[in-house]
Amino acid sequence: MSDELVQIETPFAFNEENQREFDELIGRYPIKEAAMLPTLHLAQRQEGYITPAVMKYVAEQLEVTVMKVKDVVTFYPMFFEEPVGEYVIRVCHTLPCALRDCKVVLEHLKAKLDTDIASETNLAKGTTDDGKFTLMKVECLASCDVAPVIMINDDLYKNLTPEKVDEILDNL
Amino acid sequence: MVEERRILYEHLDVPDINTFDVFRQYDGYKRFEKAIAEYQPEDIAKMVMDSGLKGRGGAGFSTGLKWSFVPRDIKPCYLCCNADESEPGTFSNRYVLEKNPHLLIEGILICCYAMGIETTYVYIRGEFTLGKKMLDAAIKEAYEKGYLGKDVRGTGLNIDIYTHPGAGAYICGEETGLIESLEGKRGQPRNKPPFPAVEGVFSKPTVVQNVETLCNLPFIVGNGVEWYTKMGPTYADTRNDPPTPDPNTGTKLYCISGDVNEPGVYELDLGLTCSELIEVAGGLRGEEVKAVIPGGSSAPILTHYELDTRLDFTSLTLAKSMLGSGGIIVMNETRNIVDCLLNIMKFYAHESCGQCTPCRWGTPWVRDIVQRIADGDGRQDTITRPKFGVTESGRWGDTGETEEIYEDLDLLESVANNIANVDTMTWNTICVFGIAVSWPAVSYMRKFRPEFEAAIREGKLVTLPVAEATVPPEENYAYQQRFIPKEFADL
Ligand SMILES: Cc1cc2nc3c(=O)[nH]c(=O)nc-3n(C[C@H](O)[C@H](O)[C@H](O)COP(=O)(O)O)c2cc1C
Ligand code: SF4
Ligand code: FES
Numbered sequence: 058m059s060d061e062l063v064q065i066e067t068p069f070a071f072n073e074e075n076q077r078e079f080d081e082l083i084g085r086y087p088i089k090e091a092a093m094l095p096t097l098h099l100a101q102r103q104e105g106y107i108t109p110a111v112m113k114y115v116a117e118q119l120e121v122t123v124m125k126v127k128d129v130v131t132f133y134p135m136f137f138e139e140p141v142g143e144y145v146i147r148v149c150h151t152l153p154c155a156l157r158d159c160k161v162v163l164e165h166l167k168a169k170l171d172t173d174i175a176s177e178t179n180l181a182k183g184t185t186d187d188g189k190f191t192l193m194k195v196e197c198l199a200s201c202d203v204a205p206v207i208m209i210n211d212d213l214y215k216n217l218t219p220e221k222v223d224e225i226l227d228n229l
Numbered sequence: 230m231v232e233e234r235r236i237l238y239e240h241l242d243v244p245d246i247n248t249f250d251v252f253r254q255y256d257g258y259k260r261f262e263k264a265i266a267e268y269q270p271e272d273i274a275k276m277v278m279d280s281g282l283k284g285r286g287g288a289g290f291s292t293g294l295k296w297s298f299v300p301r302d303i304k305p306c307y308l309c310c311n312a313d314e315s316e317p318g319t320f321s322n323r324y325v326l327e328k329n330p331h332l333l334i335e336g337i338l339i340c341c342y343a344m345g346i347e348t349t350y351v352y353i354r355g356e357f358t359l360g361k362k363m364l365d366a367a368i369k370e371a372y373e374k375g376y377l378g379k380d381v382r383g384t385g386l387n388i389d390i391y392t393h394p395g396a397g398a399y400i401c402g403e404e405t406g407l408i409e410s411l412e413g414k415r416g417q418p419r420n421k422p423p424f425p426a427v428e429g430v431f432s433k434p435t436v437v438q439n440v441e442t443l444c445n446l447p448f449i450v451g452n453g454v455e456w457y458t459k460m461g462p463t464y465a466d467t468r469n470d471p472p473t474p475d476p477n478t479g480t481k482l483y484c485i486s487g488d489v490n491e492p493g494v495y496e497l498d499l500g501l502t503c504s505e506l507i508e509v510a511g512g513l514r515g516e517e518v519k520a521v522i523p524g525g526s527s528a529p530i531l532t533h534y535e536l537d538t539r540l541d542f543t544s545l546t547l548a549k550s551m552l553g554s555g556g557i558i559v560m561n562e563t564r565n566i567v568d569c570l571l572n573i574m575k576f577y578a579h580e581s582c583g584q585c586t587p588c589r590w591g592t593p594w595v596r597d598i599v600q601r602i603a604d605g606d607g608r609q610d611t612i613t614r615p616k617f618g619v620t621e622s623g624r625w626g627d628t629g630e631t632e633e634i635y636e637d638l639d640l641l642e643s644v645a646n647n648i649a650n651v652d653t654m655t656w657n658t659i660c661v662f663g664i665a666v667s668w669p670a671v672s673y674m675r676k677f678r679p680e681f682e683a684a685i686r687e688g689k690l691v692t693l694p695v696a697e698a699t700v701p702p703e704e705n706y707a708y709q710q711r712f713i714p715k716e717f718a719d720l
Contacts, residue, residue: 085391087431093413094396098355119413132415132582133396135355147356151317152526152572153486153558196399196576197317198356201486201556202493211358 069110075099079118089119093129097136106137134195139180142191144229146170147208150194153201162205165219166192169226231497231505234460236480237444238496241328247363249370252331258376260451261338265384273343273450280449280457281476286311286439287402287525287554289542296344298426299434306434308340308349309411309425310443313395313402315354316525317576318556321482321494322440326353326360330367334390336443338376339450341388344436348389352407355396365392399580403660404437405429406582417582418660441482461499464543477541481555485510488561499541503531506540507559515561519695520677522560524553526573527665529651529672530566532699550672565692566677567684570669571599577666585658591648592666598641599670607685610634635685638674645670676700 071079078099082092096119100111107130116123130136148163167174175183175193183192200206203215207222214225235241245251252258264273278293299306310333314322325333337349353361368390371377379387393411400406401416408430410416429435449457458478465472477499483506486492491511503521507513521531523540529550531538538548545552560569574596583589601607610633620626645667649656656663674681680698683691692698 085389088412090413091411091431094410095394098394098396121413125414129413129415133355133398135395135397150572151576152522152569153318153492155569155572156487156558156560156564195356195397196579197315197319199314199320199323199354201318201320201558202484204486204492208356213359 067110069100069104069108069114071099071114072103075103083118090121090125093119093121093126094133097126097130101136106140134177137180140184140188141175141180142184143189144209145191145193147193147195147198149196149198149200149204149206149208151197151201153197154204154206157204159205161219162207162217162222163194165222166207169223231501231509233495233509234480234498235496236448237325237332237441237482238494241324246329247327247331247367249331249367249374252329256451257331258335258338260447261335261342261376262382264339264342264450265382265386268450270343270345273339276449276454277343277446279454280445281463281474281478282442282445282449282457283477283542284439285441285445285481285555287316287527289552292438292442295426296436298424299344299436300427301345303434304345305348306344306346306436307430308337308344308346309404309407309430309435309437310337310349310351311402311404311407311437311439312351312353312357312360313399313407314357314440314554315399315402316527316554316556317573318484318486318522318525318558319554320484320486321555323357323360324494325440325444326357327363330360330364331371332444332447333364333440334367334371334376336446337390338381338388339446340436340438340443342386346436347387349391350411350430351390351392352401352411353392353394354401355394361392361394368392398582399576400582400660400662403662405660407437408435415582417584418662420659445479462539462541462543475543477543481540481552483540483555483557485557485559487557487559488514488564489559490514500539500544502537502539503557504536506557507536510559513559513561515563517562517695518559519562519564519698520560520566520569522556522558522669524551525556526558526576527551527668528553529668530676532676532702533695534699534702562695563692565690566673566680566698567599567603567690570673571596571603573669574599574666577662581662581666585663587648587657588663588666591644594644595641595648595666595670598637598644602637602681602684603690605684605688605690607681607688608636608640609685610636635682637685638678638681641674642671 082095086092096115100115101107104111112123112126116126150159170185170190170192172185172192173182175191198206205217207214240246240255274296282292283289284292312322375382377388377390381388395401398416401410403418404425405419406416411430425435425437460480461478464475466475480496481499483495483497489507489510495509518533522528523531523545538544542552578593578596581588581592620628649663649667651667651671677698678700680693
């Protein structure tokens with residue numbers, strides 16, 4: 058993807074608050090490129106997902122090619138290239154959680170939200186029609202002592218049962 | 230029963246210990262002050278070497294020794310604190326970050342002083358939003374109180390700490406993957422050498438250290454080496470003449486999960502046995518232990534025959550497994566090992582960074598074989614073939630017996646061993662992720678072979694009783710995998 062090939066509809070720019078945070082970030086590293094991950098996190102928080110416009114903007118800010126940004130975005134599971142729901146629900150399904158019946162929680166969520174599980178290349182598959190939730194499976198969230206666990210956006214929920222899941226979703 | 234000995238976790242549950250003032254009441258930063266007042270940087274490095282502290286992140290490499298590889302004349306030198314904690318079954322760093330972040334800062338300060346480091350990056354996994362928030366707040370406070378920044382407490386030291394968020398990739402926990410990721414690239418590990426200690430982040434010498442390792446430093450400085458070395462066993466390494474001490478000193482934050490009644494983090498002296506730990510964690514949930522993973526999902530599995538194995542670096546190495554990150558996962562008699570392996574292989578197939586062909590293709594291949602077996606489509610060859618082994622004349626050859634071939638099990642072992650060979654401990658990959666894949670694959674299959682065979686034979690998952698599912702140690706080469714010098718094994 059060379060710079061000319063990117064079709065940008067509406068250009069992206071940091072809002073004032075994020076610009077301030079970005080200016081602070083960039084001073085932390087001897088090379089600008091090193092600020093890539095925190096910058097992308099910041100941009101994703103503002104825009105919801107990483108659009109071509111975001112990539113172009115980040116590339117300009119960090120003085121690297123758009124290709125390089127794309128390279129990084131595709132590597133890390135936490136960066137989305139498609140729109141996601143207002144609430145992103147991450148269900149841990151690695152061994153310790155599996156030993157504590159994370160499957161039940163996952164199936165319950167699937168039925169309740171009436172959606173499939175998103176895959177990394179198809180987020181729409183796991184997003185509800187009203188665009189409110191995106192359901193995805195993730196690997197160990199480093200909370201196996203309180204398994205099974207899920208994360209909804211930035212918050213962790215522990216020792217889950219279908220009833221607890223209902224309660225959490227009702228209170229969102 | 231073994232008693233917990235809380236040192237790193239002692240004040241974890243004190244209300245507001247995450248604030249500077251409360252932390253200060255519990256000796257906070259006094260150990261750092263002691264370090265700068267009473268010792269030269271070289272003295273601290275020597276103390277760490279003498280304490281026998283081994284890295285808690287996975288490799289178990291001597292921290293003092295690692296520091297001694299760092300060239301002192303190349304500046305700047307960086308410290309990267311590894312808070313990526315993604316090894317399945319591990320969750321001790323999270324609590325330090327969320328509840329007692331000042332302890333980590335104090336550890337970092339001591340390391341920076343000892344190594345002449347001015348800049349530290351704490352690489353926190355992206356999902357630790359709360360941990361990052363708490364640490365950021367603590368760092369801000371430390372700047373305000375003059376423990377970070379220019380001219381720390383009037384000593385002339387300049388020390389900065391920055392947090393750096395990851396973005397959900399397990400491989401960024403590997404030290405060179407972490408460095409690449411920190412430089413703003415894909416987290417793909419580098420070839421070693423050069424080791425990070427010589428050429429790391431931004432091509433400068435870099436010390437990569439786990440959160441728990443750094444948190445040990447204030448206590449080594451505060452209470453002295455002698456106090457520290459009293460905890461945990463010290464063995465003799467008889468490979469050397471005269472034998473050299475092989476320390477497994479200090480406490481370990483054991484993370485125990487799975488089928489126990491009270492999963493959680495228990496801080497105990499290194500060297501207790503597997504069954505003792507299960508007892509400390511409220512006992513087994515279920516009737517019988519079927520298997521225990523001793524060091525995060527990458528570690529070879531232990532069977533019920535091996536429950537008296539001591540959980541320390543040396544003993545687990547001799548048991549052909551590893552302490553790794555200290556994440557212990559217990560499985561009871563209701564668990565199916567094929568199913569557990571499938572879960573773990575899905576994890577590795579998802580997390581391979583894709584640089585090396587054996588790992589990129591081999592890992593999903595292993596996953597597919599296990600998936601096939603679990604689905605009941607495992608391949609069994611009905612043709613019998615000559616069985617090789619030690620013949621009557623005492624030589625290796627055709628024993629005259631025949632054996633059934635489970636084609637998929639042979640294939641599984643051969644694919645896994647082509648990523649990394651667990652018998653010779655050689656790997657065909659850039660990083661040791663390759664071993665982390667083939668270790669579980671081969672060890673589960675060899676030690677619980679009857680369960681794999683049953684699944685193929687019956688065309689569905691069959692959970693056998695523990696005694697039937699496990700291959701006894703004396704009968705199988707499963708327990709002999711991994712080359713270990715003979716003298717060392719006699720220890
Ligand atoms: C695949 C892989 C994943 C790793 N993940 C982590 C991790 O999540 N956290 C960690 O501290 N070390 C991890 N390590 C170990 C690091 O490479 C490194 O040995 C460690 O951070 C060094 O610190 P220590 O000496 O204090 O243990 C991992 C290693 C490998 C090969
Ligand atoms: S062994 Fe696997 S994870 Fe490690 S560098 Fe190679 S492809 Fe990447
Ligand atoms: S396996 Fe789910 S948190 Fe570790």
